Amino acid sequence: MTNLLNHLSEGPASAPPLLLGPSLGTSYALWDAVAPELSAAHRVIRWDLPGHGGSPADLIGPGATVADLAELVLALADSLGVERFAYAGVSLGGAVGLHLAVHRPERVSSLAVVCSSAHFDGAKPWQERATRVREEGLARLAESADARWFTPGFTVPRLVRDHRDADPEAYAACCDALAAFDLRDRAGEISAPTLLIAGREDPATPPAHLRELADAVPGATLTEIPGASHLAPAERPEAVLTALRAHFDGDAGRGMAVRREVLGDAHVDRAQARQTPFTARFQDFISRYAWGEIWTDETLSRRERSMVTLTALVAHGHYEELAMHVRAARRNGLTADEIGAVLLQTAVYCGVPAANSAFATAQRVLAEEADGPAAG
Known part of the structure:
Protein backbone atom coordinates (compact mmCIF):
# COMPACT_ATOMS: atom_id res chain seq x y z
CA MET A 1 0.00 0.00 0.00
CA GLY A 250 -1.18 39.43 -8.27
CA ASP A 251 -1.18 40.93 -11.77
CA ALA A 252 -1.80 37.53 -13.36
CA GLY A 253 -4.95 37.07 -11.29
CA ARG A 254 -6.30 40.52 -12.10
CA GLY A 255 -5.29 40.00 -15.70
CA MET A 256 -7.18 36.73 -15.98
CA ALA A 257 -10.32 38.43 -14.66
CA VAL A 258 -9.99 41.27 -17.20
CA ARG A 259 -9.17 38.81 -19.97
CA ARG A 260 -12.43 36.99 -19.30
CA GLU A 261 -14.41 40.23 -19.16
CA VAL A 262 -13.04 41.42 -22.51
CA LEU A 263 -12.72 38.19 -24.49
CA GLY A 264 -15.44 36.12 -22.82
CA ASP A 265 -15.32 32.92 -20.78
CA ALA A 266 -15.71 30.61 -23.78
CA HIS A 267 -12.60 31.94 -25.53
CA VAL A 268 -10.46 31.91 -22.38
CA ASP A 269 -11.65 28.41 -21.44
CA ARG A 270 -10.59 27.14 -24.88
CA ALA A 271 -7.20 28.81 -24.54
CA GLN A 272 -6.67 27.28 -21.10
CA ALA A 273 -7.74 23.84 -22.32
CA ARG A 274 -5.03 24.02 -25.01
CA GLN A 275 -2.35 25.09 -22.55
CA THR A 276 0.64 22.79 -22.18
CA PRO A 277 3.82 22.97 -20.10
CA PHE A 278 5.49 24.38 -23.23
CA THR A 279 3.02 27.30 -23.52
CA ALA A 280 2.35 27.86 -19.80
CA ARG A 281 4.89 30.64 -19.29
CA PHE A 282 3.65 32.47 -22.39
CA GLN A 283 0.05 32.25 -21.15
CA ASP A 284 1.16 33.56 -17.77
CA PHE A 285 3.05 36.37 -19.55
CA ILE A 286 -0.11 37.38 -21.44
CA SER A 287 -2.25 37.34 -18.30
CA ARG A 288 0.30 39.17 -16.17
CA TYR A 289 1.47 41.91 -18.57
CA ALA A 290 -0.99 42.35 -21.43
CA TRP A 291 -4.13 41.89 -19.34
CA GLY A 292 -2.86 42.50 -15.79
CA GLU A 293 -0.93 45.72 -16.47
CA ILE A 294 -1.89 47.23 -19.84
CA TRP A 295 -5.61 46.50 -20.06
CA THR A 296 -6.07 47.44 -16.38
CA ASP A 297 -4.42 50.85 -16.85
CA GLU A 298 -7.24 53.40 -16.49
CA THR A 299 -5.53 56.06 -18.62
CA LEU A 300 -7.50 54.75 -21.60
CA SER A 301 -10.99 53.29 -21.43
CA ARG A 302 -11.63 49.77 -22.68
CA ARG A 303 -13.51 51.27 -25.65
CA GLU A 304 -10.42 53.26 -26.58
CA ARG A 305 -8.15 50.26 -26.09
CA SER A 306 -10.36 48.24 -28.41
CA MET A 307 -10.03 50.92 -31.10
CA VAL A 308 -6.23 50.93 -30.77
CA THR A 309 -6.10 47.14 -30.81
CA LEU A 310 -8.26 46.82 -33.92
CA THR A 311 -6.03 49.28 -35.75
CA ALA A 312 -2.82 47.48 -34.76
CA LEU A 313 -4.18 44.09 -35.79
CA VAL A 314 -5.22 45.43 -39.21
CA ALA A 315 -1.81 47.04 -39.68
CA HIS A 316 -0.04 43.73 -39.11
CA GLY A 317 -2.58 41.55 -40.91
CA HIS A 318 -3.53 39.48 -37.85
CA TYR A 319 -7.05 38.75 -39.04
CA GLU A 320 -7.73 35.74 -36.80
CA GLU A 321 -7.02 37.87 -33.74
CA LEU A 322 -8.94 40.71 -35.38
CA ALA A 323 -12.07 38.55 -35.35
CA MET A 324 -11.58 37.88 -31.64
CA HIS A 325 -11.12 41.58 -30.91
CA VAL A 326 -14.13 42.62 -32.98
CA ARG A 327 -16.14 40.51 -30.54
CA ALA A 328 -14.21 42.09 -27.67
CA ALA A 329 -14.91 45.57 -29.05
CA ARG A 330 -18.64 44.83 -29.04
CA ARG A 331 -18.31 43.58 -25.46
CA ASN A 332 -16.49 46.82 -24.60
CA GLY A 333 -19.37 48.89 -25.94
CA LEU A 334 -18.45 49.76 -29.53
CA THR A 335 -21.30 49.73 -32.04
CA ALA A 336 -21.01 48.15 -35.46
CA ASP A 337 -20.87 51.66 -36.98
CA GLU A 338 -18.00 52.64 -34.68
CA ILE A 339 -16.08 49.50 -35.60
CA GLY A 340 -16.65 50.33 -39.27
CA ALA A 341 -15.34 53.84 -38.71
CA VAL A 342 -12.17 52.46 -37.11
CA LEU A 343 -11.61 50.14 -40.06
CA LEU A 344 -12.25 52.96 -42.52
CA GLN A 345 -9.54 54.96 -40.72
CA THR A 346 -7.16 52.03 -41.23
CA ALA A 347 -7.79 52.19 -44.97
CA VAL A 348 -6.10 55.61 -44.99
CA TYR A 349 -3.09 54.75 -42.83
CA CYS A 350 -2.68 50.96 -43.23
CA GLY A 351 -3.74 50.56 -46.84
CA VAL A 352 -6.90 49.64 -48.73
CA PRO A 353 -6.07 45.93 -49.17
CA ALA A 354 -5.55 45.52 -45.41
CA ALA A 355 -8.79 47.35 -44.66
CA ASN A 356 -10.62 45.28 -47.28
CA SER A 357 -9.63 42.06 -45.51
CA ALA A 358 -10.46 43.62 -42.14
CA PHE A 359 -13.96 44.62 -43.29
CA ALA A 360 -14.56 41.06 -44.52
CA THR A 361 -13.49 39.63 -41.16
CA ALA A 362 -15.53 42.14 -39.15
CA GLN A 363 -18.62 41.65 -41.31
CA ARG A 364 -18.51 37.90 -40.74
CA VAL A 365 -18.16 38.32 -36.97
CA LEU A 366 -20.94 40.91 -36.74
CA ALA A 367 -23.23 38.71 -38.81
CA GLU A 368 -22.54 35.75 -36.51
CA GLU A 369 -23.25 37.95 -33.51
CA ALA A 370 -26.52 39.13 -35.01
CA ASP A 371 -27.62 35.51 -35.45
CA GLY A 372 -26.69 34.60 -31.88
CA PRO A 373 -27.52 35.95 -28.41
CA ALA A 374 -27.44 39.70 -27.97
CA ALA A 375 -24.09 41.05 -26.90
CA GLY A 376 -23.80 41.80 -23.19
Whole structure:
Protein backbone atom coordinates (compact mmCIF):
# COMPACT_ATOMS: atom_id res chain seq x y z
CA MET A 1 0.00 0.00 0.00
CA THR A 2 1.23 3.49 -0.82
CA ASN A 3 2.47 5.65 2.01
CA LEU A 4 1.49 8.87 0.22
CA LEU A 5 -1.66 10.93 0.41
CA ASN A 6 -4.02 10.56 -2.53
CA HIS A 7 -3.92 13.68 -4.66
CA LEU A 8 -4.95 15.31 -7.92
CA SER A 9 -2.62 17.54 -9.94
CA GLU A 10 -4.02 20.13 -12.35
CA GLY A 11 -2.39 22.79 -14.48
CA PRO A 12 1.00 23.02 -16.18
CA ALA A 13 3.82 21.16 -14.46
CA SER A 14 6.04 24.21 -14.98
CA ALA A 15 3.66 26.63 -13.25
CA PRO A 16 4.17 27.75 -9.61
CA PRO A 17 2.87 25.00 -7.30
CA LEU A 18 -0.20 25.57 -5.12
CA LEU A 19 -1.29 22.93 -2.60
CA LEU A 20 -4.95 22.79 -1.51
CA GLY A 21 -5.93 21.12 1.76
CA PRO A 22 -9.41 19.78 2.66
CA SER A 23 -11.52 19.97 5.77
CA LEU A 24 -12.33 17.06 8.08
CA GLY A 25 -14.87 14.72 6.51
CA THR A 26 -14.38 15.91 2.92
CA SER A 27 -12.18 14.91 0.01
CA TYR A 28 -10.33 17.05 -2.49
CA ALA A 29 -13.73 17.43 -4.20
CA LEU A 30 -14.19 20.33 -1.78
CA TRP A 31 -12.15 22.36 -4.28
CA ASP A 32 -14.00 21.22 -7.43
CA ALA A 33 -15.47 24.66 -8.17
CA VAL A 34 -12.22 26.54 -7.51
CA ALA A 35 -9.20 24.40 -8.41
CA PRO A 36 -9.67 24.24 -12.21
CA GLU A 37 -9.67 28.03 -12.44
CA LEU A 38 -6.63 28.35 -10.17
CA SER A 39 -4.84 25.86 -12.39
CA ALA A 40 -4.73 28.45 -15.19
CA ALA A 41 -1.77 30.07 -13.43
CA HIS A 42 -0.65 27.35 -11.00
CA ARG A 43 0.28 23.72 -10.74
CA VAL A 44 -2.57 22.91 -8.37
CA ILE A 45 -2.12 19.86 -6.14
CA ARG A 46 -5.10 18.99 -3.97
CA TRP A 47 -4.86 16.15 -1.48
CA ASP A 48 -7.06 13.88 0.64
CA LEU A 49 -6.77 13.39 4.39
CA PRO A 50 -5.92 9.87 5.55
CA GLY A 51 -8.98 7.64 5.28
CA HIS A 52 -10.79 10.25 3.19
CA GLY A 53 -11.31 10.11 -0.56
CA GLY A 54 -8.56 7.91 -1.94
CA SER A 55 -5.95 8.24 0.84
CA PRO A 56 -5.01 5.14 2.85
CA ALA A 57 -6.50 5.08 6.33
CA ASP A 58 -3.38 3.71 8.02
CA LEU A 59 -1.27 6.80 7.35
CA ILE A 60 -2.22 8.02 10.84
CA GLY A 61 -3.51 6.43 14.03
CA PRO A 62 -4.88 7.32 17.47
CA GLY A 63 -3.24 10.36 19.02
CA ALA A 64 -2.34 11.86 15.65
CA THR A 65 -1.39 15.52 15.49
CA VAL A 66 -1.55 18.28 12.90
CA ALA A 67 2.25 17.96 12.74
CA ASP A 68 1.79 14.36 11.54
CA LEU A 69 -0.54 15.54 8.78
CA ALA A 70 1.90 18.29 7.83
CA GLU A 71 4.67 15.73 7.44
CA LEU A 72 2.44 13.71 5.11
CA VAL A 73 1.87 16.83 3.01
CA LEU A 74 5.60 17.49 2.82
CA ALA A 75 6.22 13.87 1.83
CA LEU A 76 3.71 14.29 -0.99
CA ALA A 77 5.35 17.53 -2.12
CA ASP A 78 8.79 15.87 -2.03
CA SER A 79 7.53 12.96 -4.11
CA LEU A 80 6.32 15.42 -6.76
CA GLY A 81 9.56 17.39 -6.78
CA VAL A 82 7.94 20.43 -5.18
CA GLU A 83 10.29 22.26 -2.84
CA ARG A 84 8.51 25.57 -2.18
CA PHE A 85 4.80 26.10 -2.67
CA ALA A 86 1.83 28.35 -2.04
CA TYR A 87 -0.77 26.74 0.22
CA ALA A 88 -4.49 27.11 0.90
CA GLY A 89 -6.48 24.94 3.29
CA VAL A 90 -9.95 24.73 4.79
CA SER A 91 -10.52 24.03 8.50
CA LEU A 92 -8.20 21.11 9.36
CA GLY A 93 -6.44 21.70 6.04
CA GLY A 94 -5.97 25.33 7.10
CA ALA A 95 -4.48 24.19 10.41
CA VAL A 96 -1.96 22.15 8.43
CA GLY A 97 -1.04 25.29 6.50
CA LEU A 98 -0.58 27.28 9.70
CA HIS A 99 1.66 24.55 11.13
CA LEU A 100 3.78 24.48 7.98
CA ALA A 101 4.09 28.27 7.92
CA VAL A 102 5.34 28.28 11.52
CA HIS A 103 7.51 25.17 11.55
CA ARG A 104 8.66 24.90 7.92
CA PRO A 105 8.60 28.51 6.67
CA GLU A 106 11.20 27.75 4.00
CA ARG A 107 8.62 25.56 2.22
CA VAL A 108 5.65 27.98 2.21
CA SER A 109 5.81 30.93 -0.18
CA SER A 110 2.30 32.20 0.49
CA LEU A 111 -0.58 31.07 2.71
CA ALA A 112 -4.38 31.21 2.65
CA VAL A 113 -6.33 29.95 5.66
CA VAL A 114 -10.01 29.35 4.88
CA CYS A 115 -12.70 28.87 7.56
CA SER A 116 -10.09 27.70 10.03
CA SER A 117 -8.43 28.79 13.26
CA ALA A 118 -5.32 28.73 15.41
CA HIS A 119 -7.37 26.58 17.82
CA PHE A 120 -10.61 24.62 17.68
CA ASP A 121 -12.28 25.42 21.03
CA GLY A 122 -10.39 22.99 23.20
CA ALA A 123 -9.86 19.26 23.29
CA LYS A 124 -13.05 17.96 24.90
CA PRO A 125 -15.54 18.26 21.99
CA TRP A 126 -13.10 16.57 19.62
CA GLN A 127 -12.22 13.82 22.07
CA GLU A 128 -15.94 13.14 22.51
CA ARG A 129 -16.49 13.08 18.77
CA ALA A 130 -13.54 10.74 18.25
CA THR A 131 -14.93 8.32 20.84
CA ARG A 132 -18.39 8.44 19.28
CA VAL A 133 -17.07 7.78 15.79
CA ARG A 134 -14.90 4.88 16.94
CA GLU A 135 -17.97 3.33 18.58
CA GLU A 136 -20.70 4.16 16.06
CA GLY A 137 -19.03 4.88 12.73
CA LEU A 138 -19.84 7.93 10.62
CA ALA A 139 -23.35 7.33 9.30
CA ARG A 140 -25.18 9.20 12.06
CA LEU A 141 -22.67 12.05 12.18
CA ALA A 142 -22.92 12.51 8.43
CA GLU A 143 -26.63 13.18 8.82
CA SER A 144 -25.79 16.53 10.43
CA ALA A 145 -23.12 17.49 7.87
CA ASP A 146 -25.30 20.01 6.05
CA ALA A 147 -26.07 21.90 9.28
CA ARG A 148 -22.38 21.99 10.24
CA TRP A 149 -21.06 22.84 6.80
CA PHE A 150 -23.57 24.95 4.88
CA THR A 151 -26.20 27.64 5.24
CA PRO A 152 -29.81 26.38 5.41
CA GLY A 153 -31.06 24.90 2.15
CA PHE A 154 -27.61 24.40 0.60
CA THR A 155 -25.80 21.09 0.19
CA VAL A 156 -23.20 19.32 -1.91
CA PRO A 157 -24.19 15.64 -2.05
CA ARG A 158 -20.71 14.52 -3.13
CA LEU A 159 -19.15 15.99 0.03
CA VAL A 160 -21.81 14.54 2.32
CA ARG A 161 -21.19 11.16 0.70
CA ASP A 162 -17.45 11.57 1.26
CA HIS A 163 -18.17 12.24 4.93
CA ARG A 164 -20.27 9.10 5.25
CA ASP A 165 -17.69 6.98 3.40
CA ALA A 166 -14.61 8.12 5.33
CA ASP A 167 -12.77 5.57 7.44
CA PRO A 168 -13.97 5.94 11.06
CA GLU A 169 -10.59 5.24 12.64
CA ALA A 170 -8.79 7.74 10.40
CA TYR A 171 -11.55 10.31 10.94
CA ALA A 172 -11.24 9.83 14.71
CA ALA A 173 -7.46 10.25 14.47
CA CYS A 174 -8.04 13.56 12.66
CA CYS A 175 -10.33 14.55 15.55
CA ASP A 176 -7.41 13.77 17.88
CA ALA A 177 -5.28 16.15 15.81
CA LEU A 178 -7.85 18.94 16.12
CA ALA A 179 -8.17 18.32 19.86
CA ALA A 180 -4.43 18.89 20.38
CA PHE A 181 -4.03 21.83 18.00
CA ASP A 182 -3.38 25.30 19.42
CA LEU A 183 -1.02 27.62 17.59
CA ARG A 184 -2.06 30.91 19.19
CA ASP A 185 1.29 31.48 20.85
CA ARG A 186 3.19 30.93 17.57
CA ALA A 187 1.01 32.71 14.99
CA GLY A 188 3.10 35.87 15.26
CA GLU A 189 6.06 33.95 13.82
CA ILE A 190 4.39 33.43 10.43
CA SER A 191 6.33 35.31 7.78
CA ALA A 192 4.61 34.12 4.59
CA PRO A 193 2.11 36.55 3.04
CA THR A 194 -1.15 35.40 4.61
CA LEU A 195 -4.78 35.67 3.57
CA LEU A 196 -7.53 34.72 6.01
CA ILE A 197 -11.00 33.92 4.64
CA ALA A 198 -13.99 33.68 6.98
CA GLY A 199 -17.49 32.50 6.20
CA ARG A 200 -19.75 35.01 7.85
CA GLU A 201 -22.32 32.28 8.66
CA ASP A 202 -19.73 29.72 9.83
CA PRO A 203 -20.68 28.16 13.20
CA ALA A 204 -17.58 25.94 13.40
CA THR A 205 -14.86 28.58 12.98
CA PRO A 206 -16.73 31.90 13.23
CA PRO A 207 -15.21 35.10 11.83
CA ALA A 208 -13.94 35.96 15.31
CA HIS A 209 -11.45 33.08 15.00
CA LEU A 210 -10.08 34.51 11.75
CA ARG A 211 -9.99 38.03 13.20
CA GLU A 212 -7.93 36.66 16.08
CA LEU A 213 -5.48 35.24 13.55
CA ALA A 214 -5.48 38.49 11.57
CA ASP A 215 -4.43 40.37 14.69
CA ALA A 216 -1.63 37.87 15.36
CA VAL A 217 -0.11 37.20 11.93
CA PRO A 218 2.04 40.13 10.74
CA GLY A 219 0.56 41.82 7.68
CA ALA A 220 -2.29 39.32 7.29
CA THR A 221 -5.32 40.22 5.18
CA LEU A 222 -8.82 39.21 6.31
CA THR A 223 -11.78 38.66 3.97
CA GLU A 224 -15.26 37.82 5.25
CA ILE A 225 -17.65 36.19 2.77
CA PRO A 226 -21.35 36.80 3.33
CA GLY A 227 -23.67 33.87 2.75
CA ALA A 228 -20.92 31.34 3.39
CA SER A 229 -20.78 28.79 6.17
CA HIS A 230 -17.91 26.42 6.99
CA LEU A 231 -17.15 25.07 3.50
CA ALA A 232 -16.90 28.38 1.69
CA PRO A 233 -15.08 27.02 -1.42
CA ALA A 234 -18.09 24.80 -2.11
CA GLU A 235 -20.83 27.25 -1.13
CA ARG A 236 -19.38 30.53 -2.43
CA PRO A 237 -16.69 29.45 -4.92
CA GLU A 238 -16.71 32.70 -6.91
CA ALA A 239 -15.97 34.82 -3.85
CA VAL A 240 -13.28 32.42 -2.63
CA LEU A 241 -11.71 32.28 -6.09
CA THR A 242 -11.59 36.06 -6.36
CA ALA A 243 -9.86 36.34 -2.97
CA LEU A 244 -7.36 33.57 -3.70
CA ARG A 245 -6.49 34.96 -7.12
CA ALA A 246 -5.83 38.41 -5.71
CA HIS A 247 -3.63 36.89 -3.00
CA PHE A 248 -1.70 34.30 -4.99
CA ASP A 249 -1.65 35.67 -8.52
CA GLY A 250 -1.18 39.43 -8.27
CA ASP A 251 -1.18 40.93 -11.77
CA ALA A 252 -1.80 37.53 -13.36
CA GLY A 253 -4.95 37.07 -11.29
CA ARG A 254 -6.30 40.52 -12.10
CA GLY A 255 -5.29 40.00 -15.70
CA MET A 256 -7.18 36.73 -15.98
CA ALA A 257 -10.32 38.43 -14.66
CA VAL A 258 -9.99 41.27 -17.20
CA ARG A 259 -9.17 38.81 -19.97
CA ARG A 260 -12.43 36.99 -19.30
CA GLU A 261 -14.41 40.23 -19.16
CA VAL A 262 -13.04 41.42 -22.51
CA LEU A 263 -12.72 38.19 -24.49
CA GLY A 264 -15.44 36.12 -22.82
CA ASP A 265 -15.32 32.92 -20.78
CA ALA A 266 -15.71 30.61 -23.78
CA HIS A 267 -12.60 31.94 -25.53
CA VAL A 268 -10.46 31.91 -22.38
CA ASP A 269 -11.65 28.41 -21.44
CA ARG A 270 -10.59 27.14 -24.88
CA ALA A 271 -7.20 28.81 -24.54
CA GLN A 272 -6.67 27.28 -21.10
CA ALA A 273 -7.74 23.84 -22.32
CA ARG A 274 -5.03 24.02 -25.01
CA GLN A 275 -2.35 25.09 -22.55
CA THR A 276 0.64 22.79 -22.18
CA PRO A 277 3.82 22.97 -20.10
CA PHE A 278 5.49 24.38 -23.23
CA THR A 279 3.02 27.30 -23.52
CA ALA A 280 2.35 27.86 -19.80
CA ARG A 281 4.89 30.64 -19.29
CA PHE A 282 3.65 32.47 -22.39
CA GLN A 283 0.05 32.25 -21.15
CA ASP A 284 1.16 33.56 -17.77
CA PHE A 285 3.05 36.37 -19.55
CA ILE A 286 -0.11 37.38 -21.44
CA SER A 287 -2.25 37.34 -18.30
CA ARG A 288 0.30 39.17 -16.17
CA TYR A 289 1.47 41.91 -18.57
CA ALA A 290 -0.99 42.35 -21.43
CA TRP A 291 -4.13 41.89 -19.34
CA GLY A 292 -2.86 42.50 -15.79
CA GLU A 293 -0.93 45.72 -16.47
CA ILE A 294 -1.89 47.23 -19.84
CA TRP A 295 -5.61 46.50 -20.06
CA THR A 296 -6.07 47.44 -16.38
CA ASP A 297 -4.42 50.85 -16.85
CA GLU A 298 -7.24 53.40 -16.49
CA THR A 299 -5.53 56.06 -18.62
CA LEU A 300 -7.50 54.75 -21.60
CA SER A 301 -10.99 53.29 -21.43
CA ARG A 302 -11.63 49.77 -22.68
CA ARG A 303 -13.51 51.27 -25.65
CA GLU A 304 -10.42 53.26 -26.58
CA ARG A 305 -8.15 50.26 -26.09
CA SER A 306 -10.36 48.24 -28.41
CA MET A 307 -10.03 50.92 -31.10
CA VAL A 308 -6.23 50.93 -30.77
CA THR A 309 -6.10 47.14 -30.81
CA LEU A 310 -8.26 46.82 -33.92
CA THR A 311 -6.03 49.28 -35.75
CA ALA A 312 -2.82 47.48 -34.76
CA LEU A 313 -4.18 44.09 -35.79
CA VAL A 314 -5.22 45.43 -39.21
CA ALA A 315 -1.81 47.04 -39.68
CA HIS A 316 -0.04 43.73 -39.11
CA GLY A 317 -2.58 41.55 -40.91
CA HIS A 318 -3.53 39.48 -37.85
CA TYR A 319 -7.05 38.75 -39.04
CA GLU A 320 -7.73 35.74 -36.80
CA GLU A 321 -7.02 37.87 -33.74
CA LEU A 322 -8.94 40.71 -35.38
CA ALA A 323 -12.07 38.55 -35.35
CA MET A 324 -11.58 37.88 -31.64
CA HIS A 325 -11.12 41.58 -30.91
CA VAL A 326 -14.13 42.62 -32.98
CA ARG A 327 -16.14 40.51 -30.54
CA ALA A 328 -14.21 42.09 -27.67
CA ALA A 329 -14.91 45.57 -29.05
CA ARG A 330 -18.64 44.83 -29.04
CA ARG A 331 -18.31 43.58 -25.46
CA ASN A 332 -16.49 46.82 -24.60
CA GLY A 333 -19.37 48.89 -25.94
CA LEU A 334 -18.45 49.76 -29.53
CA THR A 335 -21.30 49.73 -32.04
CA ALA A 336 -21.01 48.15 -35.46
CA ASP A 337 -20.87 51.66 -36.98
CA GLU A 338 -18.00 52.64 -34.68
CA ILE A 339 -16.08 49.50 -35.60
CA GLY A 340 -16.65 50.33 -39.27
CA ALA A 341 -15.34 53.84 -38.71
CA VAL A 342 -12.17 52.46 -37.11
CA LEU A 343 -11.61 50.14 -40.06
CA LEU A 344 -12.25 52.96 -42.52
CA GLN A 345 -9.54 54.96 -40.72
CA THR A 346 -7.16 52.03 -41.23
CA ALA A 347 -7.79 52.19 -44.97
CA VAL A 348 -6.10 55.61 -44.99
CA TYR A 349 -3.09 54.75 -42.83
CA CYS A 350 -2.68 50.96 -43.23
CA GLY A 351 -3.74 50.56 -46.84
CA VAL A 352 -6.90 49.64 -48.73
CA PRO A 353 -6.07 45.93 -49.17
CA ALA A 354 -5.55 45.52 -45.41
CA ALA A 355 -8.79 47.35 -44.66
CA ASN A 356 -10.62 45.28 -47.28
CA SER A 357 -9.63 42.06 -45.51
CA ALA A 358 -10.46 43.62 -42.14
CA PHE A 359 -13.96 44.62 -43.29
CA ALA A 360 -14.56 41.06 -44.52
CA THR A 361 -13.49 39.63 -41.16
CA ALA A 362 -15.53 42.14 -39.15
CA GLN A 363 -18.62 41.65 -41.31
CA ARG A 364 -18.51 37.90 -40.74
CA VAL A 365 -18.16 38.32 -36.97
CA LEU A 366 -20.94 40.91 -36.74
CA ALA A 367 -23.23 38.71 -38.81
CA GLU A 368 -22.54 35.75 -36.51
CA GLU A 369 -23.25 37.95 -33.51
CA ALA A 370 -26.52 39.13 -35.01
CA ASP A 371 -27.62 35.51 -35.45
CA GLY A 372 -26.69 34.60 -31.88
CA PRO A 373 -27.52 35.95 -28.41
CA ALA A 374 -27.44 39.70 -27.97
CA ALA A 375 -24.09 41.05 -26.90
CA GLY A 376 -23.80 41.80 -23.19
